[in-house]
Amino acid sequence: MSKRNLLGKIVSIAFFALVAGTAVFAQGLSAQEVMDKHFHVAKPKTSIMNASMVIAKSGKSLSRSMKIWGMGDNTKGEEEKKVIKFLAPGDIKGSGFLTFKKVDGSTESQLWLPAMGKVRRLSSGPSDQDQAFFGSDFTNRDISGFIESDFTYELKGFGEGIYTVEAKPKDQMDYERLVYYVDAKDFLSRKTEYYRNGQLAKSESVTFVAVQDYFMPSVIIMTSTSGSSTEMKMGDYKVDQEFGGQIFTERFLKQQ
């Protein structure tokens, strides 16, 4: 093969790769569309799971175990509801957290601490939502979850089948921006970075497990740049079970 032919082949291959790459990048795959697909990943109508949380820092750790009930899908115009009840350790056993992520993106949360004997409403702003969730690296806002309309999106890149999408909050929150790494195959985000004051504050990695027809998180690790990390393991999933509205109530929250 002459040098001229070889050069021609290289140019052709490079050109093809460039065109193909651009085609994939452009198919679709605007930031908004990527995140639209991400948030439209099928969710069960209801879910119940057991979870354990290990909060680690400087070689020492604290653990919590809990049960979580979830219901609703924002992409179907529904309020997303969660109840979390702590089962152990003894000093927080019986505590509960009830949160509603409303269709308009606002959050309504209530906290039940048995020692106080009453349900306490939390504010929807950064004042309460950006507080640590029971001492973990998650905030109350992280636990309530995000919906598509919380952010504006910008595509930052595509490589190795992963879309990199920057999400900037529309309303005031402690995070300046999030960066989602969305898998082009299933549109799940297995890694998310949280930035605060121009710097990476923490990063989250998620492992999924198939439960019936759904991909549900099995392990979430939130690692803060301050040196602490929280690993949440979830299992014993029950999905699409019928439970009435009585689960997501103050009455249920207070049941010990």
Next chain:
Amino acid sequence: MRRPSLVVAALAICAASPAGFAQAAFSYSLSSDLGDYFKSKDVVSISQDVPLQAEGKLDGKVGNPDTPDAQYSGVVRVSYDPASNVTALSLREAWVKAFLGPVDLTVGNQIVAWGLTDIFTPVDTVNPQDYNLPISPEKIPEFMCRVNLYGRGFSLDLVAVPFWNGDILPGSRWQGEVSPPPGITIVSQSIDEDSPSATWDNVQFGGRLQASADWQQGFDAGLTYYRGINRSPRNSFEIGAPIMQTTTLTPTGTPGEFAAQTSLEYDRYDLLGIDADAALNNGLMLRTELAYKIFNETSWLDPESGSAAAEWVAAGEYTVVGIKTIGEYILDWTRRTQDDHFAQTVLLIASDDFDSRSSVMAEGAWNFDGSGFLSPQISYTLTDGLQASFKVYVFLGSSSTTFGQFAGNDFGEVVVKYAF
């Protein structure tokens, strides 16, 4: 506690039933509370000389654990005082609850928490209190029947308390001193206590209606009525007021010498309260409570002298430079013999979690009479369920003021609690 046997029997039946036994859970806690009054040389425990306290709890559900038919709970407290080598056993919360459609029926020793504000909660009137540490009282569980009705956007909480139990009053070091008028010497003193007996007339009852609305980021409002009997003797204890029981002086025959007979009377009262909270769009949380109390069936609109009181609390909660901050304004009004009396207090609480293990909190109050207190606190979680905290109280102001009268009682305490 007058009827523990009924509650214990009901608890035993629930726990012994096949479904109840299967879902029974035991939990325990151990705590030690050692404190020191800085301005005296005695190192004493703050909580009634009880350096060691253990609680055992049995609770469980009958039926589906998520939507049970019934639930039960019982807590036993054992306190040991090494100074006197006395061990005391008490039944704390012990109740059985039946879930009947939209209604919860609970019978037994219970603690009720009404209202929406923190620290100062004027509508929270049902339980007697343990004032051993008057600046931070602890509720005493009370035997009662309670019905909670839950509807769409509202709840109704009705209570009936058949047996009266009094507050545990603070120790003498926390009570103001009363000096007899000049020229009078008290040579003997007797106390005549007129505690309310267990009769139909003395059944205390009340209710609270709370409604929630989807206004701003959530809004709650409550309306409370309670007909009760004071848990403390008339004027016997009120932060800012010395003991002033009804005292009769009888001459002994020697000029200037009298025998004093103090009568401890417990006034009936009717309380009407309203409270509300709102989570605003800007993240500010507002809470308020107002309670109006009339004594001995005087007129609501034109109460007799000395027969009415009111307390209003307005609070805001916000995070300022990362520190969770609660500010409260408290206005107290009493109709006294001579004129209306007003007292105003502001309270500030700031708290922050350093990390998953350690948190700090500072609490301070200032009364407009020129007195106040400061209370910094630090807590540290040593391991799962084991927490240690250190807290200090410092009182400011002259001896005739609300908080200044306690200036001799500045203290610090270390509390270690293990729950498992």
